[in-house]
Amino acid sequence: MNIRKKITFTYVALSTLSTLLLCIVVFFLFRSNNQYYFLKRLEDRAKIVASIHFQNNPEKIKYYSELKKNGLEELLNEEDFVLKINSKNTFEYNPNINLTNEFYTNILKNGKDWLEIDNKYYLGQIFQENNQKYIVIISAIDRRGNETTINIVRIMLFGSIGFLILAFFLGRILAKRVINPVARITKEVNRISASNLHKRLPKNSSSDEISDLSKTFNHMLDRLETSFEIQTNFINNASHELKTPITTIIAESEIMLLKERETHEYITSLENIYNQASKLGNLTESLLKLTQTGYDGKKQVMDIIRIDELVMDVKSDIDNIYPENRVTIKLNLAPKNSNMFLIPCNRPLLELAINNIISNGVKYSNNDEVFVTLTADKNLIKITINDIGIGIPPEDIPHLYEPFFRGEKAAKYTGYGLGLPLAMKIIRMHDGELHVQSEQNKGTIVTIIFNKSNIKNSNVNS
Amino acid sequence: MKNFLIPTTLKEDTIGAVKTAVNLAKGNDCKIILMLISETPDTYSSPSSFLREIINKSTANEENILHICREIVSKFDNCSLKIHNQYGISSPVFKRIIEHFSLNLIIVTHSYHQEEKRIIQNLVQLLDNQKCPILHLGAMENQDVFNKALYIENTASTIPIEDLQQFITKNFCSQIVSMTSDIETTNLEEFTPYLTEVINKNGVNLLVKTRKPKKIKLKKSPKQDNIIFLGLSVLSLYEEMVLEHNFQELSLT
Known part of the structure; x- marks a missing residue:
């Protein structure tokens, strides 16, 4: 049974239960109400019978009899008896009434009692006149009460059936409403497979459980995509990213080997080579670890670094590879408190990502100016990389993050189309966003935003 | 003073x-x-x-x-x-x-x-x-200099890293160089190699963690804190206190 049917049936069952309970309560209340009013009527009659019995004045007897006969509504099988009480426990018995002893005992004890046998009500009450007690017994059939009871049962029966049918349709509507978003998500998720892992479920603005579900799905897809692509593209990524330090090492050694040099020059050069080699080591290790564990964002020990320092390091790396670059780092908008720039991250990887993006700027603008602007406040850290290069045609923008994608214009520059996709993934791992705005032949603006956790409000002076 | x-x-x-x-x-x-x-x-x-x-x-x-x-x-x-x-x-x-x-x-x-x-x-x-x-x-000897800290983030922590950094730099002349999520929630044995690797690589000599007020029941055998096993000194800070402290600094300046 699917959930839609389950919801419908549960709804119908619950409605039935509540209707049934309501019917039972109404039925019993109605019956006891009927009984109460019928007994009240019998009591009135008992009073009149007692009055007739005690009267000595024949005029008054006649008047009361008339009143009883004409003034009150006639009851079916109405009978009345007056029994004289002789002592505490004895009275004059009338053989015409066939009632239990218990009934009489109760009357003698409490002064009043009633009894119902086959829809016929008996009411007994004690009256006193001139120190002589009498039991007055009135009996009649409550025909109207019976009829109304049957009527109300009938109404309730048909009402309940009607209501159940209504509940069934309402339940179906409810089930549809509940299931629809889930069904939609299922449909969307079905479209996503290994070949189009970059697709995401549409964002829902509301904050209900369903949008939580799609958010969770999207997060899962983010992680899956990242792990999946990093694993499948490990060799590509590794070769691509290791190229830079290796180029530096080769260049450095070549220059040194051109001619014989002073010792201190060798030392400086070897230091440089050592630095690049250890960077290479770190990078390989990070990439390997990433490939090995995938990325779940939790298990890692993060480095706490200042993003401005990281960008400075990137700049000095780029200086080695593109000595004529014109990268300018602008810090004039930066906050006074340098702690604002703190970010927990995987340092080698983030350095790699930012390096890739800035290098792209340098490469595709033919060593023209590239501005890197750093800003930070309580909620986010923003890096803007602005170049005046060849730009990206609008039709290429959706494919930017696909590995090995190369735009037509970019074909004359050396590259493999691996830098940006990897950078994107690394930034996403750090809960960051990467936005690319570009106009052809004018330039590109790449914005990297790292959101700090929203709930954590800082008191640090900005 | x-x-x-x-x-x-x-x-x-x-x-x-x-x-x-x-x-x-x-x-x-x-x-x-x-x-x-x-x-x-x-x-x-x-x-x-x-x-x-x-x-x-x-x-x-x-x-x-x-x-x-x-x-x-x-x-x-x-x-x-x-x-x-x-x-x-x-x-x-x-x-x-x-x-x-x-x-x-x-x-x-x-x-x-x-x-x-x-x-x-x-x-x-x-x-x-x-x-x-x-x-x-x-437990290790000669631990009287602290300059590099590893921050162990409490899962429910509400304190931003920059506040913590500011507090620690000012009062303990130490820098947080790495952070990790709470170890208690993850598997300690599985995690220890990563942690020791980072500690050795970055020369960490202090662990920093934050704590929140909680109801204390005095038990006969108190639970040993996991991170004490690493042998490093642990600085435990009361979150509210750090925030208050920084806030006062802010109002002074």
Whole structure:
């Protein structure tokens, strides 16, 4: 049974239960109400019978009899008896009434009692006149009460059936409403497979459980995509990213080997080579670890670094590879408190990502100016990389993050189309966003935003 | 003025704790308070037995350690040493002690955690609910310089890293270089290799964690904190205190 049917049936069952309970309560209340009013009527009659019995004045007897006969509504099988009480426990018995002893005992004890046998009500009450007690017994059939009871049962029966049918349709509507978003998500998720892992479920603005579900799905897809692509593209990524330090090492050694040099020059050069080699080591290790564990964002020990320092390091790396670059780092908008720039991250990887993006700027603008602007406040850290290069045609923008994608214009520059996709993934791992705005032949603006956790409000002076 | 409290049983590592305190003072005026704690003697029987019981009997070894501590402190003009004998402890009493000495840091030695006396275990458990920062010294020797810290983030922590960095840089001359999520929630055994690798690579010599107020039930065998096993010193900070502190700084400037 699917959930839609389950919801419908549960709804119908619950409605039935509540209707049934309501019917039972109404039925019993109605019956006891009927009984109460019928007994009240019998009591009135008992009073009149007692009055007739005690009267000595024949005029008054006649008047009361008339009143009883004409003034009150006639009851079916109405009978009345007056029994004289002789002592505490004895009275004059009338053989015409066939009632239990218990009934009489109760009357003698409490002064009043009633009894119902086959829809016929008996009411007994004690009256006193001139120190002589009498039991007055009135009996009649409550025909109207019976009829109304049957009527109300009938109404309730048909009402309940009607209501159940209504509940069934309402339940179906409810089930549809509940299931629809889930069904939609299922449909969307079905479209996503290994070949189009970059697709995401549409964002829902509301904050209900369903949008939580799609958010969770999207997060899962983010992680899956990242792990999946990093694993499948490990060799590509590794070769691509290791190229830079290796180029530096080769260049450095070549220059040194051109001619014989002073010792201190060798030392400086070897230091440089050592630095690049250890960077290479770190990078390989990070990439390997990433490939090995995938990325779940939790298990890692993060480095706490200042993003401005990281960008400075990137700049000095780029200086080695593109000595004529014109990268300018602008810090004039930066906050006074340098702690604002703190970010927990995987340092080698983030350095790699930012390096890739800035290098792209340098490469595709033919060593023209590239501005890197750093800003930070309580909620986010923003890096803007602005170049005046060849730009990206609008039709290429959706494919930017696909590995090995190369735009037509970019074909004359050396590259493999691996830098940006990897950078994107690394930034996403750090809960960051990467936005690319570009106009052809004018330039590109790449914005990297790292959101700090929203709930954590800082008191640090900005 | 910096004031340090060292609850102690005058074991060997008290000397290390005193050295740490002197280092952390960094030339500022500082008062180091050694707190010796013992149960309140029975007062039912007679006042004289109470007076007899209450006299502190310390062994020659303990006297010796105390002497060494005094010598260390006397080398520095800015530091002074004070011995405080405490009989019985409770949360409010402890709070008053912190207020009275206007303490900046409580230093707890490794051996103090291992003590089996009931009252000392109670004290260790009471520590967690005080607002004062606590430095749990690790089992390793010569740990009196802290400059690189690993921040172990509490899962429910609400304190931003920059606040923590500001506080630690200012008060402990230390930098947070790495952070990780709470170890208790993940599998410690699986995680330890990563952690030790980072600690060795970055030269981490201090762990920083934050704590929140929680209800304390004094248990007979208190749960050992996981991260103490790493052998490093652990600085435990009360989140609200850090935020308040930074807020005050902010309003001063």
